[in-house]
Amino acid sequence: MKQRTLHDLFIDQLRDAYDAEKQLVKALPKMAKAAHSTELRDGFTQHLEETERQVERLEKVFETAGYKAKAKTCEAMKGLVEEGKEIIDLKANPDVRDAGLIAAAQKVEHYEIASYGCLCTWAEQLGYHDAQRLLHETLDEEKRTDEKLTELAQANINAAAAAGAGAEAQANARAEAAPV
Numbered sequence: 001m002k003q004r005t006l007h008d009l010f011i012d013q014l015r016d017a018y019d020a021e022k023q024l025v026k027a028l029p030k031m032a033k034a035a036h037s038t039e040l041r042d043g044f045t046q047h048l049e050e051t052e053r054q055v056e057r058l059e060k061v062f063e064t065a066g067y068k069a070k071a072k073t074c075e076a077m078k079g080l081v082e083e084g085k086e087i088i089d090l091k092a093n094p095d096v097r098d099a100g101l102i103a104a105a106q107k108v109e110h111y112e113i114a115s116y117g118c119l120c121t122w123a124e125q126l127g128y129h130d131a132q133r134l135l136h137e138t139l140d141e142e143k144r145t146d147e148k149l150t151e152l153a154q155a156n157i158n159a160a161a162a163a164g165a166g167a168e169a170q171a172n173a174r175a176e177a178a179p180v
Contacts, residue, residue: 010122014061015072017115021055022071024048024108027081031101034087036094039152040101047105047145054138061123061131080108095160102153109146116142 028051032044062069087100116139123132 006122007126010119010126010128011065011067012072013115013119013122014058014065014067015070016074017112017119018055018058018062018069019071020074020077020112020115021051021058023074023077023081024051025055027084030088031084031105035098035101037098037152037157040098040157043145043148043152044101044105050141050145054141057134057138061128061134064130064134065128076111077108080104080111083107093161093164095157095164098157099153099161102149102157106146106149109142109149112142113139113146 028048032041035041059069084104087104090097120135
């Protein structure tokens with residue numbers, strides 16, 4: 001799509017966000033399955049449900065703008081999802097993997113916050129007030145998810161990862177120091 005106007009850019013970025021959310025619908029169950037912490041697993045499951053609603057909400061945004069919902073491959077989300085897969089495949093202490101999963105999820109949230117912030121501003125500028133309201137609802141959800149991930153990391157996961165990593169390092173040091 002040629003982006004000659006702000007409206008063209010708005011529709012193009014809506015398509016990008018639509019694909020991004022659909023990619024997340026596929027990725028979140030894998031992240032939930034990989035999570036060691038029950039709280040983190042439950043958080044990913046809850047966010048999956050929220051993300052499914054966000055996909056539906058984007059379909060309504062397209063409708064309010066007079067367009068059929070159509071995805072455009074979001075290369076940024078493809079890369080972020082791939083980084084998440086790398087964390088899932090990490091051969092590490094489960095607490096360390098959980099800390100990595102939180103980091104991967106927060107990268108996604110920060111990307112979405114930036115995307116939805118721009119879409120909200122453009123919808124307002126273009127006079128799509130219903131679309132702006134719907135997009136702002138999603139923006140608020142993304143911000144809350146980011147805050148929840150931070151709280152979870154700070155409350156226990158990062159400390160457990162640090163403790164586990166410290167114990168693992170001590171065990172490795174003892175093994176290296178042992179006579180052969």
